[in-house]
Amino acid sequence: MTTAYSRRRMLQFLGAAGLGAAGLAACAPAPKETEPLAADDPKANEKTFSFASWTLNEEAGKPVVQGLLDTITTKDGLTVNPVSYPYNEYLNQLTLQVRGDKLVGAAQLDIAWLGALAALGKLRDLGDAAKDGGYTSTALESGQYEGKQLGLPWTTGAIGLVTNKELLSRAGITEFPETIEDFEAALVELKGLGGGVVPYAASTKVAQLKDILFWMKTFGCTLLDGDRVTIGDDASVEAVTWYKKLYDQKLIAPDVDRFDARALFGQGRAAIYDDAIVGKGAVIKDSPDKQLADKLDPVARPVLKSGDDPQAQLWGHVIVVVEGEAANTATSFARWLTSDQAATDEFFAKLALPPTTEKGLASDAVANDPFTKAFSERITKTASQNPFWRFPEYAQMETVIAEQVQAVLIGSSSPADAMTTAGEQVQALVK
Amino acid sequence: MTTTLDTPVLAGEEREARPRRRSPLDRERPAVRVAAWVTIIVFGGFALLPVYWMLATALTPDGKVFAYPPALFPADVTFEHFASLAGNSQLFDYLVNSAIVSGVTAVLSVIVSAYMAYSFSKYRYRGRRSLMYLVLSSQMFPQALLLVTLYAVFDAYDLLNTYTALVLSFTTFTLPLCVWMLKGFFDTIPDSLIEAARIDGASQLRIIHSVIVPLSVPGLVAAGLFAFVRGWNDFIFALTLAGPDKQTLPPGLANTYLGEAQTAWPELMAASLVVSLPVVIAFIALQRFLVGGITAGAVKG
Numbered sequence: 001m002t003t004a005y006s007r008r009r010m011l012q013f014l015g016a017a018g019l020g021a022a023g024l025a026a027c028a029p030a031p032k033e034t035e036p037l038a039a040d041d042p043k044a045n046e047k048t049f050s051f052a053s054w055t056l057n058e059e060a061g062k063p064v065v066q067g068l069l070d071t072i073t074t075k076d077g078l079t080v081n082p083v084s085y086p087y088n089e090y091l092n093q094l095t096l097q098v099r100g101d102k103l104v105g106a107a108q109l110d111i112a113w114l115g116a117l118a119a120l121g122k123l124r125d126l127g128d129a130a131k132d133g134g135y136t137s138t139a140l141e142s143g144q145y146e147g148k149q150l151g152l153p154w155t156t157g158a159i160g161l162v163t164n165k166e167l168l169s170r171a172g173i174t175e176f177p178e179t180i181e182d183f184e185a186a187l188v189e190l191k192g193l194g195g196g197v198v199p200y201a202a203s204t205k206v207a208q209l210k211d212i213l214f215w216m217k218t219f220g221c222t223l224l225d226g227d228r229v230t231i232g233d234d235a236s237v238e239a240v241t242w243y244k245k246l247y248d249q250k251l252i253a254p255d256v257d258r259f260d261a262r263a264l265f266g267q268g269r270a271a272i273y274d275d276a277i278v279g280k281g282a283v284i285k286d287s288p289d290k291q292l293a294d295k296l297d298p299v300a301r302p303v304l305k306s307g308d309d310p311q312a313q314l315w316g317h318v319i320v321v322v323e324g325e326a327a328n329t330a331t332s333f334a335r336w337l338t339s340d341q342a343a344t345d346e347f348f349a350k351l352a353l354p355p356t357t358e359k360g361l362a363s364d365a366v367a368n369d370p371f372t373k374a375f376s377e378r379i380t381k382t383a384s385q386n387p388f389w390r391f392p393e394y395a396q397m398e399t400v401i402a403e404q405v406q407a408v409l410i411g412s413s414s415p416a417d418a419m420t421t422a423g424e425q426v427q428a429l430v431k
Numbered sequence: 432m433t434t435t436l437d438t439p440v441l442a443g444e445e446r447e448a449r450p451r452r453r454s455p456l457d458r459e460r461p462a463v464r465v466a467a468w469v470t471i472i473v474f475g476g477f478a479l480l481p482v483y484w485m486l487a488t489a490l491t492p493d494g495k496v497f498a499y500p501p502a503l504f505p506a507d508v509t510f511e512h513f514a515s516l517a518g519n520s521q522l523f524d525y526l527v528n529s530a531i532v533s534g535v536t537a538v539l540s541v542i543v544s545a546y547m548a549y550s551f552s553k554y555r556y557r558g559r560r561s562l563m564y565l566v567l568s569s570q571m572f573p574q575a576l577l578l579v580t581l582y583a584v585f586d587a588y589d590l591l592n593t594y595t596a597l598v599l600s601f602t603t604f605t606l607p608l609c610v611w612m613l614k615g616f617f618d619t620i621p622d623s624l625i626e627a628a629r630i631d632g633a634s635q636l637r638i639i640h641s642v643i644v645p646l647s648v649p650g651l652v653a654a655g656l657f658a659f660v661r662g663w664n665d666f667i668f669a670l671t672l673a674g675p676d677k678q679t680l681p682p683g684l685a686n687t688y689l690g691e692a693q694t695a696w697p698e699l700m701a702a703s704l705v706v707s708l709p710v711v712i713a714f715i716a717l718q719r720f721l722v723g724g725i726t727a728g729a730v731k732g
Contacts, residue, residue, distance in 0.1 A: 058690040086682070087691040089670060096579070096671060100586055196499075259694070263497035282693035288494040 047076075049105030049326035051333070052083040052097070054090045060281060064350040068343055072333060080105075080333070091116060098122050103322050106330040109151055111142045111316045112389050118145045119392040124321040126152055129331050133339040138380065139356035143318040145390065151318025152338045153356035155347070157277040158312040159211070160379030165297045167197065167271040176299040180218070180242070183302035187251040190271045201261035201270035202243075202252040204409060209402035211274050213386060215239045217311040219304055224387040227430050231401060232423030240408050240415040247409050254409070266292065276315040277375050278353060298375040300382075312383040316356075348372075354380075393429045400425040489513065489701035496696055512701040519702075524676075525683030526706055532594055532669075532679055533662035536601040540609045540658035541651050543602070548613035549639060553625065563614075570607045577603070578671055585672060592674030600668045605658035612657070616650030617643065652720035656713075663710055680706050 051069065055061035069080045083103065085093040091113045097103040099120055109117060117123060127149040130140060135153055143151030163176065171189040190199035203211040213223060219242070220235035230236070246252045256264070262279055264270035266287035275283075277298075284293050300310035319334040321327055337343055341363075344355035348365055354372050355361055366372055388394040404422035407413035413421075459467070488496060489512050491505045516522060551563050581600050582591070590596045620643060628638045644651070663680070670682035678686070684706075688699035714721070 054691060057686045058693075059695065061690075084675070084686065085670065086685040086689045088689065089667075089685070093671060096582055100582065102586070102591070264499070267497055267499050269499055276692070278692045282690075285693065286493060286497055288498070 043325045044328040046104075046326040047329060048079040048081070049330045049333070050081040050083050050103055051105055051330075052085075052090075052094055052103060052107035054085060054087045055108060056082050056084040057086060061351055064347060068337060068346065071343070072336060076332075078329065078333065083107075095120065098322055101324070104325045104330075106319050106321050106334050108154065109318050109320050111151070111314060111318055112386065112394065114143065114145050114151055114318065114320070115390045115394060116392045117320065118148075118150050122322050122324075123150045124323045124327055124331065125149060126321060126331060126334065129335045133335055134357040134359055135339065136356060136358055136361065138314070138383070139316070141385065142314055142316045143320075151320045152334045154317045154319050154338045155353040156314070156316035156356045156380065157354055157375060158380040158383035159214075159274055159276045159315050160312045160375070160383075161272055161299050161301055162265070162275050162279075163272045163297045163299050164265065164268065164270075164292075164295050166295045167193065167268070168297075171271070176297075177302055178300075178306055180302045180304055184242075184246070184251070187246065187272075188249075191249075191251060193271075196269060198253045198256075198264055198270040199251045199272065200246065201256050201264045201273040202246070203257055203261065203274065204247065204252060204254050204406070205257040205260075206399065206402040206406055208257040209405050210386075210398040211313075212239065212243060212405055213388075213398075213401070214301065214311045214313050215243060217384075218301060218308075222387075229423050229427040229430060231426060232420045236419045236423075237415045240405055240419055243405070244408050244415060262286070268292075277372065278315075280352065280371065293371075296371055298371065298379055300378040309382045310379070312379045314380075314383040314385045317353075388426070391430060393431075397426045397429050400429070485700045485704055489697055489704055491697055493697060512697040513705070515698060516702055516705055519687070521687070522680075522683065522702060522706070525678060525680045526709075528594075528673070528677055528683075529663055529679040529706075530709070532597045532601065532677075533659045535594070535598045536605060536662035537655040537659035539598060539602050540605040541655045544606055544609035544613055544654060545644070545647070545651060546639075547606075547610045548617055549643060551610070552614045552617035553622070563611075566607050566610055569603065574604070574667065578668060581668075582671060591672060592677055594677055596672040597662070597669060597677065597679070600672060601658070601662040601665060605661045609654040609658060612654050613647070613650050616647055620646055649720040652717055656717060656721055659713075660710070 053065055055065050066082070069082065072078055073080055083097070091110075094103070094107055094109075095117065098107075098117065099122075101122075125148045126143070130143070130149045130152055133152065136156070139153035139156040140149065142156050143149055143153050145151075167190065168174075168176070168186075171186070171193055173186050173189060177183040177186045187199040190197065203209050216223065216231070216236045216239040219239040221233055221239065222230050224230060243252070247254070253264075258275065258279070261270060261273040262275065262283050263286065265273045266283045266289075268287075268289055280293075280296065283296075289295075301312055303310055319338055321330045321334055339357050339360075341357075341359060344357060344360040345363060345365060347353060348355055348360070348363075352369070352372065354366060354376060355363075360366065361376065386394070386398075388397045391397065401422045404413065404418040404425075408415050408418045487503070487505050490508045490510070492507050492509045492511075495505070495507060547566070551559060577600075581596075581603075585591050585596045585600075590599075624642055624646075625638055628642045633641065665679070666681040666685070669679040670685075673679065673682075684699060684702055688695040688702070
């Protein structure tokens with residue numbers, strides 16, 4: 001069948017499609033801020049609520065979190081309805097649920113997502129609940145958004161460098177270098193090991209190239225000054241130039257994201273990589289080396305000049321509460337889950353995720369775990385939030401930067417041009 | 432069928448000695464035959480390598496999945512990932528949900544689109560072409576845009592977390608293509624057949640059900656299979672519109688095996704292979720209809 005479509009027909013066709021799209025868009029609900037219920041409103045004290053958590057899906061985490069829910073259910077006579085989505089889809093699904101007032105209760109949140117969800121205007125300020133919870137200041141900071149404590153910290157760590165002590169030792173590196181210059185020299189030594197070992201499995205794929213932001217900070221770029229994006233300044237250009245140098249010298253490898261880095265590291269084919277503390281379990285499970293756990297050593301990111309503070313991106317999970325029905329009950333639940341000594345001990349014992357309270361961190365279990373202790377002291381201690389997280393468009397911003405850095409790596413743009421473009425594009429996204 | 436009455440009945444060795452019928456390929460020159468086989472192997476390998484890789488990953492022990500350099504043939508083989516499926520009753524629930532949702536979507540899509548396509552194909556009325564384009568235009572929307580709207584609509588009618596929400600949303604996307612596919616098929620059925628039935632006194636419904644439908648089985652099966660596969664493979668609508676009880680396989684598998692820091696690749700591959708089997712069997716059984724149904728109407732004299 002051959003049908004000829006006239007221009008008029010095509011315009012009708014597009015008009016119909018446009019009309020349909022406009023009609024459908026008009027049907028979509030507009031978000032509105034939720035007014036808090038009075039503290040003594042019986043609705044706010046309902047005993048039944050939902051708890052959204054991606055950990056409830058995961059093989060290792062599900063029994064632990066379900067066990068904690070069972071404990072609180074028995075203890076306080078609550079009914080907690082678990083809600084779960086895969087991690088990669090979690091924010092979108094949760095946004096839909098919260099936006100449509102379908103989620104009544106509490107939710108686990110990656111600290112990077114707090115700004116995006118807070119923009120809906122439905123989260124409760126948990127400042128009062130946080131006051132005497134005994135949380136560390138770094139942990140509390142991870143749940144803050146525009147001066148409000150919108151999340152209670154459940155676990156707090158950072159994304160930092162993890163090394164394989166054995167490979168470092170084989171390359172003659174007995175002490176991890178403090179400065180970038182020494183770090184580069186150490187990478188050259190590691191390359192000398194041969195056998196296809198990648199000295200540093202740094203992220204070079206767009207999906208995870210945002211890791212470079214903390215190298216930029218190391219070189220002195222603030223990323224954001226108020227609402228002014230500083231990417232494009234000399235420090236950021238210098239950082240990307242250095243990254244490109246590592247790439248050209250094959251000290252870092254092409255096409256690597258976090259999952260690739262874990263795989264390479266687990267196979268003993270990478271000496272150093274970037275990861276959060278949560279990645280340890282995955283690396284060990286998939287490694288053929290049964291002694292790998294003993295060889296892991298988290299280290300502070302090298303600095304530009306000796307004495308500078310090492311840079312690391314804060315990482316963690318918080319519990320947020322949706323304002324409205326059962327909000328008081330969900331707040332008490334969130335506080336119990338994140339600060340009760342028995343609950344946090346259990347969480348650490350089964351999942352090795354560090355607690356967020358002073359007491360929890362001082363417990364024997366944490367203090368006697370060398371990996372967690374070293375991670376906290378060397379990396380988390382000086383970690384800071386990614387400044388772009390406060391914008392709901394943070395993911396777009398990170399992608400824009402990552403694409404420009406990748407353009408530099410593959411040689412299609414100069415560091416100066418790429419960072420100027422990245423800075424301009426991110427600035428356009430700042431509202 | 433070319434059997435004649437005077438063909439002698441051959442028995443035993445005589446029957447075996449009779450040369451087999453030569454395929455068109457056999458009659459070609461050797462160079463052409465080689466080229467044909469190379470093409471088949473290359474394209475077959477291209478299509479089947481991912482399936483083989485799934486199988487190889489499913490059979491590889493955890494510690495060796497990421498071995499470098501990757502091995503095409505696993506040195507160690509384990510069936511533990513397949514065995515672990517037996518202990519996961521939730522996968523069976525996902526499978527049942529997928530079968531229900533995809534099956535109903537297929538039936539509903541075929542019924543609705545058959546009537547629409549018949550109308551578009553055999554009737555001439557004002558607005559017919561505009562309606563056809565309007566139906567097709569729904570394919571032009573980004574699905575994510577429709578998802579938000581459908582979510583609000585289903586929420587308003589209290590249909591979230593039901594099979595109905597999934598079936599209706601899947602049918603929304605399958606209808607346009609099914610309608611156009613079947614219209615092409617119905618265009619190939621001569622109008623004289625309909626005229627003859629009408630002269631014999633058949634009603635319009637009788638003509639559709641007793642004349643058109645029996646002649647259109649390949650097209651209907653092809654459209655049904657397309658709708659079934661659309662429902663079977665959908666991830667984002669099934670994840671968003673269905674609660675834990677009604678979740679289908681794609682979001683179910685993601686929920687089960689994809690984590691924040693880790694993906695259980697061997698288990699995921701084993702589960703994907705096992706749950707693909709019903710669809711593979713259905714395709715093998717119905718593939719002769721599929722090819723005929725899709726290409727019907729593609730060439731018209």
